[in-house]
Amino acid sequence: MVIDDRVLPLPFDHYEVLRHGEWCTVMVIATGEVVFQGEGRAEVVVSRAPF
Numbered sequence: 001m002v003i004d005d006r007v008l009p010l011p012f013d014h015y016e017v018l019r020h021g022e023w024c025t026v027m028v029i030a031t032g033e034v035v036f037q038g039e040g041r042a043e044v045v046v047s048r049a050p051f
Contacts, residue, residue, distance in 0.1 A: 006036075008035060012044045012045065012046050014028060014030065015027065015029065015035070015044045017042055017043055022040070023037065023038065023039055024037070024038065024039075024041060024042035025037045026044060
């Protein structure tokens with residue numbers, strides 16, 4: 001089930017998902033920039049959309 005999604009500008013392997021209890025943080029590996037932080041589960045996937 002997808003609750004929220006967004007297009008990220010870098011390839012999926014440039015991001016790291018960190019889980020701490022009920023919270024997740026998604027960040028850019030090279031810079032440490034946080035692109036998402038919130039409660040629940042998060043993952044970075046490759047879109048099947050043709051763009």
